[in-house]
Amino acid sequence: MKRVLPWIIPVLILLFWQWGASWGWISARTLPAPLDVLKAFVRLVKSGELMDHMQVSFERASIGFAIGGGIGFLLGLVNGMFPVASRLLDSTVQMIRNIPHLALIPLVILWFGVGEEAKIFLVALGVMFPIYINTYHGIRQVDGSYIEMAKVYGLNTWELFWHVILPGALPSIFVGLRFALGFMWLTLIVAETIAANAGIGYMAMNAREFMQTDVVVLGILLYALLGKGADVIAHLLEKSLLKWHPNFQKGGA
Amino acid sequence: MVTFQMENIHKSFENHGLSRKVITGIDLEVQAGEFVAIVGRSGCGKSTLLRLVAGLEQIDEGQLKFHHGDEKNNGIRVMFQDSRLLPWRKVWQNVALGLKKDGKSKAEQVLEEVGLTPWKEDWPLVLSGGQRQRVALARALVHEPGLLLLDEPLGALDALTRIEMQQLIERIWQQRHFTALLVTHDVAEAIALADRIILIDEGKIKLDVAVNLSRPRKRGSSAFAELEAKILNELLGLEEETRSPQHLQPVAGIS
Numbered sequence: 001m002k003r004v005l006p007w008i009i010p011v012l013i014l015l016f017w018q019w020g021a022s023w024g025w026i027s028a029r030t031l032p033a034p035l036d037v038l039k040a041f042v043r044l045v046k047s048g049e050l051m052d053h054m055q056v057s058f059e060r061a062s063i064g065f066a067i068g069g070g071i072g073f074l075l076g077l078v079n080g081m082f083p084v085a086s087r088l089l090d091s092t093v094q095m096i097r098n099i100p101h102l103a104l105i106p107l108v109i110l111w112f113g114v115g116e117e118a119k120i121f122l123v124a125l126g127v128m129f130p131i132y133i134n135t136y137h138g139i140r141q142v143d144g145s146y147i148e149m150a151k152v153y154g155l156n157t158w159e160l161f162w163h164v165i166l167p168g169a170l171p172s173i174f175v176g177l178r179f180a181l182g183f184m185w186l187t188l189i190v191a192e193t194i195a196a197n198a199g200i201g202y203m204a205m206n207a208r209e210f211m212q213t214d215v216v217v218l219g220i221l222l223y224a225l226l227g228k229g230a231d232v233i234a235h236l237l238e239k240s241l242l243k244w245h246p247n248f249q250k251g252g253a
Numbered sequence: 254m255v256t257f258q259m260e261n262i263h264k265s266f267e268n269h270g271l272s273r274k275v276i277t278g279i280d281l282e283v284q285a286g287e288f289v290a291i292v293g294r295s296g297c298g299k300s301t302l303l304r305l306v307a308g309l310e311q312i313d314e315g316q317l318k319f320h321h322g323d324e325k326n327n328g329i330r331v332m333f334q335d336s337r338l339l340p341w342r343k344v345w346q347n348v349a350l351g352l353k354k355d356g357k358s359k360a361e362q363v364l365e366e367v368g369l370t371p372w373k374e375d376w377p378l379v380l381s382g383g384q385r386q387r388v389a390l391a392r393a394l395v396h397e398p399g400l401l402l403l404d405e406p407l408g409a410l411d412a413l414t415r416i417e418m419q420q421l422i423e424r425i426w427q428q429r430h431f432t433a434l435l436v437t438h439d440v441a442e443a444i445a446l447a448d449r450i451i452l453i454d455e456g457k458i459k460l461d462v463a464v465n466l467s468r469p470r471k472r473g474s475s476a477f478a479e480l481e482a483k484i485l486n487e488l489l490g491l492e493e494e495t496r497s498p499q500h501l502q503p504v505a506g507i508s
């Protein structure tokens with residue numbers, strides 16, 4: 001019963017939506033019936049179109065994430081570990097961070113056209129800052145008494161980093177990861193909807209021109225699903241790497 | 254085992270442009286295998302002295318000399334009041350921290366010694382305060398230090414656990430023969446464990462007394478109580494009691 005309870009309302013909504021649509025209370029132009037969305041899904045899967053679009057979107061997301069996340073992580077590490085580097089770089093990074101990256105879209109299109117580079121660039125930019133900030137602060141927050149202890153116990157610089165500083169910063173890095181994943185999908189949705197000739201966003205925008213509301217809704221649902229999927233993976237990773245953390249002990253969050 | 258000598262050690266800290274003298278001329282020689290306790294009021298510089306020996310602070314003036322014995326065990330290790338166990342490493346991994354080889358088997362051996370074998374796979378966060386300090390002790394011992402520095406290692410424990418831990422420390426010290434320097438607030442603890450008690454006041458050694466009681470020391474005994482009262486009075490700045498020459502040998506020339 002406890003497991004069923006949270007699902008009752010969503011299922012009811014879905015049922016009313018379906019009835020509303022099939023009895024003509026909700027026009028198919030406003031919102032297609034859930035079953036029609038399902039049919040569109042099956043149709044696009046069979047034609048292979050859907051997989052192509054999803055693959056394009058997935059590649060943009062992962063390449064952009066790898067580049068932006070990698071740069072943000074490295075910058076965070078260097079600035080966190082070496083005060084000189086943070087003096088030199090941190091305020092510049094903070095200044096760039098204040099520019100909303102989506103505001104750069106016109107400029108980015110001028111630079112790269114509507115090619116892949118534009119989308120990857122935007123995703124990378126969106127992902128970089130949350131990873132940077134949380135890695136940087138995570139490292140800075142590591143308890144100095146642990147570092148002192150590690151020195152007394154003869155750890156060298158590498159061991160100090162690997163056994164003390166990185167694990168200590170990890171909870172914060174994961175917070176950054178979660179934010180970054182959110183930014184990643186958001187950036188991709190906006191970029192694909194505005195300027196693209198493939199991808200889920202393009203599929204939805206294209207369908208709009210032909211009044212295929214079922215495909216539009218399908219696109220929205222796919223984004224939601226991919227976002228959820230990324231979040232679940234991040235959560236599983238977190239659970240396995242932060243086993244020691246009070247939040248993850250004895251069936252905690 | 255390690256012998257060390259302090260010669261006219263001075264240490265001050267800069268604070269908001271003001272220089273505060275914390276250690277003002279300390280001479281102390283600790284013999285190999287000796288157990289020395291340092292007592293004194295809060296803020297008198299006990300931890301600072303210990304940190305100077307550990308190399309965690311720079312000496313301003315004076316000299317600190319170490320003479321390492323010829324055995325392999327000659328490192329210095331510190332046991333802190335807050336156990337400073339890394340929460341992301343299991344108990345045995347904490348003990349094995351910094352070991353280059355055979356980490357796990359060495360850690361398990363020492364955990365056996367401190368009676369924590371059943372907990373070796375647990376995270377430090379699930380342990381009680383006393384158990385955490387046992388792990389911290391094991392982590393220090395696994396390196397077979399020639400000199401063990403203890404900064405109020407039992408300060409946060411309840412009275413019963415504290416006495417158990419004192420017995421454990423005494424037993425291990427007797428088995429392993431290392432030199433020990435213990436900072437404590439608890440005069441009874443100092444008397445129970447130390448060969449010699451140093452009382453520090455205003456950055457100087459005020460009293461240096463040998464504890465000539467046979468081990469294990471009985472807390473109820475009159476000699477124990479007499480010595481405890483003596484040191485407490487000295488700590489509180491009371492002078493009305495006469496010194497008993499059997500147990501107390503004040504260092505000449507110290508106010």
Ligand SMILES: Nc1ncnc2c1ncn2[C@@H]1O[C@H](COP(=O)(O)OP(=O)(O)OP(=O)(O)O)[C@@H](O)[C@H]1O
Nearest residue numbers: 266267268275293294295296297298299300301302
């Ligand atoms: N890093 C530091 N910077 C500035 N002042 C310091 C520093 N470390 C210690 N002090 C000062 O030196 C004095 C002695 O400190 P210390 O920690 O050695 O005292 P303590 O005898 O260990 O006291 P307690 O029994 O309360 O632990 C204190 O006044 C303290 O404020």
Ligand SMILES: [Mg+2]
Nearest residue numbers: 299300301404
């Ligand atoms: Mg102290």
